[in-house]
Amino acid sequence: xxxxxxxxxxxxxxxxxIPKEVRNTLRILDDDNLELYIEGENIVLKKYSYLKNxxxxxxxxxxxxxxxxxxxxxxxxxxIIDVIGKYKKDLINKKPGNILLKNMNFYNSFDASGNIEIIxxxxxxxxYHVKPVILNGMVIGIIxxxxxxxxxxxxxNIIDYIGDFLGTYICS
Numbered sequence: 764x765x766x767x768x769x770x771x772x773x774x775x776x777x778x779x780x781i782p783k784e785v786r787n788t789l790r791i792l793d794d795d796n797l798e799l800y801i802e803g804e805n806i807v808l809k810k811y812s813y814l815k816n817x818x819x820x821x822x823x824x825x826x827x828x829x830x831x832x833x834x835x836x837x838x839x840x841x842x843i844i845d846v847i848g849k850y851k852k853d854l855i856n857k858k859p860g861n862i863l864l865k866n867m868n869f870y871n872s873f874d875a876s877g878n879i880e881i882i883x884x885x886x887x888x889x890x891y892h893v894k895p896v897i898l899n900g901m902v903i904g905i906i907x908x909x910x911x912x913x914x915x916x917x918x919x920n921i922i923d924y925i926g927d928f929l930g931t932y933i934c935s
Contacts, residue, residue: 781808790840792901814839814896814904817929821845824925830918834909836881840902843882850909853885869895870902872923874914881909892919894926903930 771779781791789810791797796811814821814837825835825847834848846854872894880886889909896904906926908918 794899810840812839812842812844812903813898814844814929815842817932818844820932821925821929824928828918828921830908831915832911833914833918835922836907836909837904838907839904844904848909850881850887854882868902869893870897871895872926874919890914892922894923896926897930 767785769782769785771782773779786792791810798809798811800807800809821837822845825837825845828835828847830848832849834846834850834854836846836854837844843854872892874890874892876890878886878888879891887909889911890913891910892908892914894906894908895902896906906922906929908914908922
């Protein structure tokens with residue numbers, strides 16, 4: 764655990780203020796949900812991941828796509844939720860690199876190609892499609908399609924549909 768050297772008082776209603784610098788560093792926005800844990804004598808606040816709660820349905824949706832040699836990655840705001848395809852064994856249970864933070868700021872899907880760092884130390888020169896998963900106007904995750912060859916427009920459309928579905932399904 765990292766000590767940031769900040770002490771806060773609890774008010775009469777049991778509330779504390781999380782400093783803006785800490786919220787910015789952890790990408791905690793107004794109205795975000797936090798999970799509360801007790802570990803021994805410590806109280807731990809963790810940013811809540813909507814997509815982790817829908818891992819089973821997202822896994823089912825992703826596995827229903829015939830992707831050939833392509834790879835699909837589902838990220839939440841700070842981790843890889845699921846991977847299917849060629850690079851699964853390289854990526855599963857790994858922390859995403861800067862690609863995640865860079866792409867969590869886009870509200871529209873887009874295509875690109877070139878050298879990208881998928882996780883720290885694992886880069887690919889590849890075509891890719893990024894679809895944000897949006898909940899209540901906030902990007903809570905992204906789905907990324909990676910393709911060594913020209914991307915199939917039908918697969919891109921399915922990725923976009925799944926991203927929209929997850930954002931809508933989580934809201935209901």
